[in-house]
Amino acid sequence: xxxxxxxxxRTRGTVRIVxxxxxxxxxxxxxxxxxxxxxxxxxxxxxxxxARDLGAGRLAGPEDDPAxxxxxxxxxxxxxxxxxxxxxFGAAVVTDVASVKGGPxxxxxxxxxxxxxxxxxxxxxxxxxxxxxAARTDLFAGRPWxxxxxxxxxxxxxxxxxxxxxxxxxxxxxxPAHEHDEAVAxxxxxxxxxxxxxxxxxxxxxxxAVGLAGQGLRDVTRIAGSDPALWxxxxxxxxxxxxxxxxxxxxxxxxxIGALRALATDSGAPGARGRLARAxxxxxxxxxxIPGKHGSAPAVYATVLVVVPDRPGALGRLLTDVGEAGVNxxxxxxxxxxxxxxxxxxxxxxxxxxxxLAQALRSRGWTVPR
Amino acid sequence: xxxxxxxxxRTRGTVRIVxxxxxxxxxxxxxxxxxxxxxxxxxxxxxxxxARDLGAGRLAGPEDDPAxxxxxxxxxxxxxxxxxxxxxFGAAVVTDVASVKGGPxxxxxxxxxxxxxxxxxxxxxxxxxxxxxAARTDLFAGRPWxxxxxxxxxxxxxxxxxxxxxxxxxxxxxxPAHEHDEAVAxxxxxxxxxxxxxxxxxxxxxxxAVGLAGQGLRDVTRIAGSDPALWxxxxxxxxxxxxxxxxxxxxxxxxxIGALRALATDSGAPGARGRLARAxxxxxxxxxxIPGKHGSAPAVYATVLVVVPDRPGALGRLLTDVGEAGVNxxxxxxxxxxxxxxxxxxxxxxxxxxxxLAQALRSRGWTVPR
Numbered sequence: 001x002x003x004x005x006x007x008x009x010r011t012r013g014t015v016r017i018v019x020x021x022x023x024x025x026x027x028x029x030x031x032x033x034x035x036x037x038x039x040x041x042x043x044x045x046x047x048x049x050x051a052r053d054l055g056a057g058r059l060a061g062p063e064d065d066p067a068x069x070x071x072x073x074x075x076x077x078x079x080x081x082x083x084x085x086x087x088x089f090g091a092a093v094v095t096d097v098a099s100v101k102g103g104p105x106x107x108x109x110x111x112x113x114x115x116x117x118x119x120x121x122x123x124x125x126x127x128x129x130x131x132x133x134a135a136r137t138d139l140f141a142g143r144p145w146x147x148x149x150x151x152x153x154x155x156x157x158x159x160x161x162x163x164x165x166x167x168x169x170x171x172x173x174x175x176p177a178h179e180h181d182e183a184v185a186x187x188x189x190x191x192x193x194x195x196x197x198x199x200x201x202x203x204x205x206x207x208x209a210v211g212l213a214g215q216g217l218r219d220v221t222r223i224a225g226s227d228p229a230l231w232x233x234x235x236x237x238x239x240x241x242x243x244x245x246x247x248x249x250x251x252x253x254x255x256x257i258g259a260l261r262a263l264a265t266d267s268g269a270p271g272a273r274g275r276l277a278r279a280x281x282x283x284x285x286x287x288x289x290i291p292g293k294h295g296s297a298p299a300v301y302a303t304v305l306v307v308v309p310d311r312p313g314a315l316g317r318l319l320t321d322v323g324e325a326g327v328n329x330x331x332x333x334x335x336x337x338x339x340x341x342x343x344x345x346x347x348x349x350x351x352x353x354x355x356x357l358a359q360a361l362r363s364r365g366w367t368v369p370r
Numbered sequence: 371x372x373x374x375x376x377x378x379x380r381t382r383g384t385v386r387i388v389x390x391x392x393x394x395x396x397x398x399x400x401x402x403x404x405x406x407x408x409x410x411x412x413x414x415x416x417x418x419x420x421a422r423d424l425g426a427g428r429l430a431g432p433e434d435d436p437a438x439x440x441x442x443x444x445x446x447x448x449x450x451x452x453x454x455x456x457x458x459f460g461a462a463v464v465t466d467v468a469s470v471k472g473g474p475x476x477x478x479x480x481x482x483x484x485x486x487x488x489x490x491x492x493x494x495x496x497x498x499x500x501x502x503x504a505a506r507t508d509l510f511a512g513r514p515w516x517x518x519x520x521x522x523x524x525x526x527x528x529x530x531x532x533x534x535x536x537x538x539x540x541x542x543x544x545x546p547a548h549e550h551d552e553a554v555a556x557x558x559x560x561x562x563x564x565x566x567x568x569x570x571x572x573x574x575x576x577x578x579a580v581g582l583a584g585q586g587l588r589d590v591t592r593i594a595g596s597d598p599a600l601w602x603x604x605x606x607x608x609x610x611x612x613x614x615x616x617x618x619x620x621x622x623x624x625x626x627i628g629a630l631r632a633l634a635t636d637s638g639a640p641g642a643r644g645r646l647a648r649a650x651x652x653x654x655x656x657x658x659x660i661p662g663k664h665g666s667a668p669a670v671y672a673t674v675l676v677v678v679p680d681r682p683g684a685l686g687r688l689l690t691d692v693g694e695a696g697v698n699x700x701x702x703x704x705x706x707x708x709x710x711x712x713x714x715x716x717x718x719x720x721x722x723x724x725x726x727l728a729q730a731l732r733s734r735g736w737t738v739p740r
Contacts, residue, residue: 029710050739053677055711103637124582133675133739137710144582175578183579186571191590194568196653197622198561201615203656208545209553210659212494212514216593218660220561223586224653232647235626236633243630245571246623252567253620260613263606267473277602283566283594286573289580290588305503307423335506340399341425344503369420369503 009034010163013067016041016060016089018081020051022127023097024072025135028056030168033137039064051132065089068160071096075233079107086114093157095121095164099184100237101148101177115152119161120177122146122184123170130227138169145170148177185241192223192231193246199224252279301330302354306345307367308334318345318366325360327353379404380533383437386411386430386459388451390421392497393467394442395505398426400538403507409434421502435459438530441466445603449477456484463527465491465534469554470607471518471547485522489531490547492516492554493540500597508539515540518547555611562593562601563616569594622649671700672724676715677737678704688715688736695730697723 017028020042038057042048069085078098101120123145145165165172199221262269331348358368387398390412398408408427412418439455448468471490493515515535535542569591632639701718728738
């Protein structure tokens with residue numbers, strides 16, 4: 001997905017980016033691309049110079065008068081930095097992109113910060129690589145950008161942060177800070193812990209044992225390569241909600257372990273196999289809740305499989321027959337491996353059309369396995 | 371990866387395939403492709419007819435005299451079927467492809483089966499789709515094929531099963547049944563449970579919460595879509611080893627929950643952040659043990675990042691300079707997003723060459739971020 005660079009920026013005035021890591025520099029690049037005046041600052045002179053060299057904006061100076069400040073620094077210092085920026089730039093709206101929202105807000109309240117000009121936010125975007133060098137203009141394109149306003153905030157401040165999210169290509173999603181923190185505990189922080197714990201079990205495995213690893217294990221543990229320093233901050237910052245999710249998971253785990261121990265003693269242990277099947281089935285039901293790749297609801301088509309002879313024109317005849325059956329084909333995949341005399345066509349259609357299509361194709365002589 | 375169809379088959383005589391699901395039919399297709407005489411049988415006449423129509427072999431008949439029998443049926447009946455085949459074909463070597471090896475072996479011993487002709491095996495291959503229609507000649511190509519012989523087995527029987535694995539394109543790996551079962555508990559069965567339990571937590575999530583899901587969650591939970599009936603059999607069949615792995619995982623989980631609860635009460639709780647960081651770091655160390663996609667050890671190259679101006683000839687100059695630095699380039703990736711005045715080149719080299727290359731490029735005027 002790319003940004004529509006031609007669309008005019010909604011953001012008015014200068015944007016000050018505090019912290020030129022992956023997120024700060026990516027936002028700066030996207031805003032600069034749209035013609036927004038961006039000034040950059042970072043505790044590291046090397047980091048900010050690199051971001052400037054990448055075309056993310058100009059170096060911040062004492063004469064800057066930003067309308068909006070974006071704080072993109074590590075989670076454990078975000079509240080202090082936001083408070084400073086609110087203080088120094090007494091007319092600016094300040095937002096941050098930290099992955100936890102409740103803790104910083106609580107700290108800001110305790111510090112007596114001006115919450116009429118602060119709107120916390122969290123773009124759901126990232127990469128395995130960090131730093132300005134990994135920044136991309138399209139990092140946020142099409143990704144949810146959570147905006148977590150308090151009741152204290154004014155409508156124009158809220159609009160300014162929504163505009164910023166839109167100018168970066170993000171999709172603004174408004175929810176209260178505590179709801180955000182519970183949501184990311186569920187969809188991001190607890191899954192990170194689970195992936196890391198599964199992967200940690202492999203440390204002492206024998207060479208032949210890890211040699212049996214397949215794609216499933218690689219998928220489950222891909223994010224286990226994440227940065228321990230950053231993630232201990234994120235987890236510590238969202239400790240309560242993450243613990244809630246992990247405790248529920250532990251209860252389910254206890255049930256599975258109990259069923260397995262019962263079966264290890266007595267392979268006919270009553271109810272134990274059912275508990276295992278339910279654990280897997282519940283996982284499937286949860287998995288089905290995850291939206292599709294581009295944030296849309298998952299498309300639920302039915303698939304009709306058809307055996308297609310490896311002969312010229314066979315696929316053309318199949319498509320003609322599908323058309324004559326009056327069925328709208330949503331997707332077609334053809335699979336053929338070396339030396340097989342037939343290929344396998346997978347035809348995706350709306351569920352109601354699957355049975356009629358299968359019957360129509362069988363009546364025209366096609367092999368449609370039941 | 372494809373099979374080398376031209377290589378002559380090692381397997382001698384007729385191979386009888388019992389069970390024409392995904393694994394049985396795929397093995398039959400690979401063997402038929404190499405010219406081996408394959409006969410097919412399955413409790414379902416439709417299933418076996420489909421496998422024959424797919425070109426997997428001919429229907430089994432009373433006059434068959436197989437040299438080798440491959441049992442590819444559900445795990446809960448595999449021991450009974452293997453015992454029957456050993457009985458009926460008194461000269462044949464019998465193997466099976468069930469994903470658990472200790473339990474069936476124990477049952478066969480209890481039944482007094484002729485273990486001089488039985489060699490359990492388990493090809494580490496599969497697909498999300500099941501049945502003969504999903505079969506592929508190259509399903510096993512390059513994948514480990516575990517062979518778990520007992521001390522009772524004769525050398526020619528063992529060789530016959532190794533030859534079968536090789537003819538199917540697999541890579542034979544010999545290990546005792548209990549070692550196999552512990553290994554798959556670790557790299558396959560426990561990760562399946564973890565993925566399912568993480569996904570199950572999403573069932574009651576709000577729409578906005580699941581809307582924040584990203585690629586990380588999709589990866590962790592991909593295998594949660596697995597078949598509950600099959601997986602409850604697999605887990606029940608390997609209950610002890612899977613419970614051992616999950617209990618160790620539960621201990622780690624307790625530690626993480628303890629640290630989170632401590633931090634939720636007191637954000638400065640001594641040692642708690644360190645425990646979280648260690649959990650993530652341990653996961654990274656475990657993740658590093660997983661071999662690369664094609665079963666080779668993971669290639670550990672160092673990456674040198676270079677900022678490349680978006681001007682004609684710039685990349686050519688860079689490659690020339692890399693060559694003149696006397697460094698062998700292992701891989702190059704170029705990343706450029708819309709509207710950025712520069713691209714970012716990632717150059718993979720052997721670790722010892724990374725620093726010298728970075729210095730050489732800097733001295734030639736390139737921006738190489740530290």
